[in-house]
Amino acid sequence: xxxxxxxxxxxxxxxxxxxxxxxxxxxxxxxxxxxxxxxxxxxxxxxxxxxxxxxxxxxxxxxxxxxxxxxxxxxxxxxxxxxxxxxxxxxxxxxxxxxxxxxxxxxxxxxxxxxxxxxxxxxxxxxxxxxxxxxxxxxxxxxxxxxxxxxxxxxxxxxxxxxxxxxxxxxxxxxxxxxxxxxxxxxxxxxxxxxxxxxxxxxxxxxxxxxxxxxxxxxxxxxxxxxxxxxxxxxxxxxxxxxxxxxxxxxxxxxxxxxxxxxxxxxxxxxxxxxxxxxxxxxxxxxxxxxxxxxxxxxxxxxxxxxxxxxxxxxxxxxxxxxxxxxxxxxxxxxxxxxxxxxxxxxxxxxxxxxxxxxxx
Numbered sequence: 371x372x373x374x375x376x377x378x379x380x381x382x383x384x385x386x387x388x389x390x391x392x393x394x395x396x397x398x399x400x401x402x403x404x405x406x407x408x409x410x411x412x413x414x415x416x417x418x419x420x421x422x423x424x425x426x427x428x429x430x431x432x433x434x435x436x437x438x439x440x441x442x443x444x445x446x447x448x449x450x451x452x453x454x455x456x457x458x459x460x461x462x463x464x465x466x467x468x469x470x471x472x473x474x475x476x477x478x479x480x481x482x483x484x485x486x487x488x489x490x491x492x493x494x495x496x497x498x499x500x501x502x503x504x505x506x507x508x509x510x511x512x513x514x515x516x517x518x519x520x521x522x523x524x525x526x527x528x529x530x531x532x533x534x535x536x537x538x539x540x541x542x543x544x545x546x547x548x549x550x551x552x553x554x555x556x557x558x559x560x561x562x563x564x565x566x567x568x569x570x571x572x573x574x575x576x577x578x579x580x581x582x583x584x585x586x587x588x589x590x591x592x593x594x595x596x597x598x599x600x601x602x603x604x605x606x607x608x609x610x611x612x613x614x615x616x617x618x619x620x621x622x623x624x625x626x627x628x629x630x631x632x633x634x635x636x637x638x639x640x641x642x643x644x645x646x647x648x649x650x651x652x653x654x655x656x657x658x659x660x661x662x663x664x665x666x667x668x669x670x671x672x673x674x675x676x677x678x679x680x681x682x683x684x685x686x687x688x689x690x691x692x693x694x695x696x697x698x699x700x701x702x703x704x705x706x707x708x709x710x711x712x713x714x715x716x717x718x719x720x721x722x723x724x725x726x727x728x729x730x731x
Contacts, residue, residue, distance in 0.1 A: 425634030452631035471624035486717030493711025
């Protein structure tokens with residue numbers, strides 16, 4: 371690897387320095403409310419900075435390997451960050467609803483927050499932005515099935531059969547994700563692309579793509595995710611102490627995890643919307659939501675069984691209502707191959723309602 375390039379990885383070195391420093395100061399900071407708040411704020415912004423660095427390296431890999439590989443790399447990277455943080459927080463807090471609240475928050479953030487903001491920005495700049503509606507229809511149908519299987523039907527499963535049903539869900543979701551990935555990358559790859567520019571890449575663009583070092587960016591991305599996981603253990607400690615001391619709702623912690631994991635996607639999606647590339651936004655927002663369900667649910671079920679934790683993935687009536695409204699609005703908005711400012715604004719209003727309900731549920 372190029373030593374100069376490695377030394378220029380500011381986010382990587384900052385996160386390592388933060389990890390070492392806060393590890394030494396952990397017991398001092400956690401002894402007071404002010405210390406917990408300071409520790410939480412420092413780690414939160416360092417993780418966000420590191421997550422943006424993850425997005426940068428994922429973008430480089432996207433440039434090298436093209437679509438839909440690029441957004442798939444980005445969404446899987448973000449979901450891995452989310453799974454790592456959830457598992458670590460489950461270990462520390464033993465909250466049975468943490469995974470459920472985080473998955474719910476992540477989907478609301480991706481579809482209503484991220485997609486809403488991007489459609490609004492794109493609508494202001496371009497009026498209407500086109501995309502391949504086969505992709506949105508595929509994502510939404512999968513999301514409907516995944517939510518019903520993992521987070522609605524458990525309400526109606528007898529307790530004695532719940533573990534068996536959760537094991538079924540693990541197998542079903544792994545198979546679903548494997549099949550969907552195959553469809554996305556091979557069988558129906560054209561569903562998830564849109565030909566904005568008919569001209570082929572120029573020879574210079576081809577040369578620049580070849581110059582991208584896939585191994586380097588993959589390695590830095592992987593190391594960054596590992597460091598984020600280690601920082602998350604300290605984040606969980608400071609966040610739990612702060613929320614408990616101040617008296618804030620525990621669901622705010624789940625929302626914080628969702629924000630951290632979605633930050634790489636948000637940066638990339640806003641750039642894509644500003645460049646009139648709504649297809650990438652659709653792939654990121656809906657693809658991340660689907661990956662969150664199909665990968666996070668099996669992961670937390672497996673971890674819970676291994677570590678003998680109790681988990682509750684069944685949505686509350688309020689959460690089911692918000693998810694239902696979101697999916698219905700998405701079916702209406704994303705079935706014509708175009709987004710506009712009104713659609714973006716309506717989705718963003720749903721995100722504001724979701725955030726407000728965190729404090730009143």
